[in-house]
Amino acid sequence: MSDIKIRAKASGDATTVKCLMSHAMETGLRKDSKTGEKIPAHFIQEVVCKHKDQVVMTASWSGGVSKNPYLSFKFKGGAAGDPIEISWTDNKGESASASAEIS
């Protein structure tokens, strides 16, 4: 559930971060094909991306982001070895975070 894979690469003065989170991302609109009952909504609402403890980007999502979300962003600065931390919180209050070093 709480698996986040992060790849961060610095080139020139920009750093590109790519990450994959594992999450069901249920919209709450989908129905169970066997029982016909709606599958309750369960999706990531907020993703916070930090570089050296400074927030670089905050993403707010609805259930419209695909299952096992992929996210990529870029920022100025950042050098090899700097820590990148990404954490998410979903609509059930569950959360996860992971960190990686810029390569």
Next chain:
Amino acid sequence: MIDAKRRTLLKGSLAAGSVGAAIGAGLLTPQLALAEWNEAAFTAKDIPTAMNDLLGGESAETSDKIKIKAPDIAENGAVVPVTVETDMEGVTSIAIIASKNQTPLIAAFELSESALPFVSTRIKMAETADVVAVVKSGDQLYQNAKSVKVTIGGCGG
């Protein structure tokens, strides 16, 4: 006398019990931690409402400085890769909207000063529609759209 004491004791334990329950409820509801999540915007059924709730403006100037990279034809609406990039200065937020989804607003990205105006993610699309990107630069809103043909919808039902 004994009776009165018992009552106080009962009252006391009841009060403690309800406080405990309140704290428990507070911990269970994710409201506090998610104060920033804009529920009104993300549950809005149409784009103007969503944009107004999220960015404080219903309309945005169309700008071809916003580049949206998305497939012309998406075979699977459950996974549509979308990249939004612009060369504008001072971009503070980027929103991604799938115009025909039940709740069109999909994602909103708040960018700090160091972040470059670039985001890439994968979204679900219910049917063939425009993917709209709204960029806030200074106090101005800009938007651009790209049509994506969806052959299998990704929002279930």
